[in-house]
Amino acid sequence: MGMKLEKVVPWGRNIGEYRSMFLLDDDDMKKKIAGFGDGPASFNCQASAQGADITSFDPTYSFSAEQFRKRIGEVRDIIISQMRENAENYVWDRIKSVQELEGIRMSAMDMFLDDFERGKAEGRYVCHELPDRLPCDDGTFDIGLSSHFLLMYDQLGYDFHVAAISEMLRVCREVRIFPLCDLDGNSSELADKVIEYFGRSYKTEIVKTDYEFQRGADKLLIIRR
Numbered sequence: 001m002g003m004k005l006e007k008v009v010p011w012g013r014n015i016g017e018y019r020s021m022f023l024l025d026d027d028d029m030k031k032k033i034a035g036f037g038d039g040p041a042s043f044n045c046q047a048s049a050q051g052a053d054i055t056s057f058d059p060t061y062s063f064s065a066e067q068f069r070k071r072i073g074e075v076r077d078i079i080i081s082q083m084r085e086n087a088e089n090y091v092w093d094r095i096k097s098v099q100e101l102e103g104i105r106m107s108a109m110d111m112f113l114d115d116f117e118r119g120k121a122e123g124r125y126v127c128h129e130l131p132d133r134l135p136c137d138d139g140t141f142d143i144g145l146s147s148h149f150l151l152m153y154d155q156l157g158y159d160f161h162v163a164a165i166s167e168m169l170r171v172c173r174e175v176r177i178f179p180l181c182d183l184d185g186n187s188s189e190l191a192d193k194v195i196e197y198f199g200r201s202y203k204t205e206i207v208k209t210d211y212e213f214q215r216g217a218d219k220l221l222i223i224r225r
């Protein structure tokens with residue numbers, strides 16, 4: 001059964017945030033990159049405009065740009081008022097206020113919306129739900145990314161994460177997951193178990209980045225073949 005629009009809370013980050021979270025340098029940006037759970041982030045749109053080769057996968061890509069736009073309008077004020085209530089959980093150095101954050105997120109999502117239908121036709125936005133098999137050959141991508149999705153939601157469970165990351169590693173030579181914490185910014189037993197599992201067959205590395213907006217959410221997990 002497909003995803004229900006009323007369950008979707010669209011909220012997307014931009015290329016500057018993606019490059020900081022995932023430590024994507026200029027050489028990385030020349031590689032073939034897949035984003036898993038990219039939702040309405042503007043990374044694909046902005047990076048593609050600079051000539052990069054990016055494919056984004058997300059189950060919400062079954063919706064149209066108009067459906068996304070309507071849903072963003074419905075949830076925007078709710079998310080912003082929750083951020084105001086929980087402002088102490090965030091680090092307000094790069095982004096100085098909730099108002100500035102709202103502007104950054106809306107601008108990212110506007111870029112995504114303006115690009116979405118064309119990008120879908122070009123095959124840059126693909127409707128796909130992990131851990132289902134991806135419509136790609138083994139080793140298609142150099143780098144696979146997951147921002148604010150994998151390892152954050154304990155309720156998805158260990159088996160889901162092992163299956164999802166295994167499928168990502170089938171099509172990507174390297175997977176980067178940010179942040180390495182749960183929704184409250186705490187380290188999790190789930191992440192420890194998942195890292196231990198992949199550490200048996202892959203090289204795993206945890207890198208502290210200088211991107212920390214949510215308190216405690218500053219670590220990147222890299223899994224390489």
Ligand SMILES: C[S@@+](CC[C@H](N)C(=O)[O-])C[C@H]1O[C@@H](n2cnc3c(N)ncnc32)[C@H](O)[C@@H]1O
Nearest residue numbers: 012013037038039041058060129130147148149
């Ligand atoms: C919090 S959003 C993050 C959006 C984007 N990565 C960013 O950082 O701006 C989480 C995303 O994960 C997607 N998602 C949820 N379940 C998924 C699944 N099983 N497979 C792939 N993506 C999924 C959601 O649709 C949503 O777009």
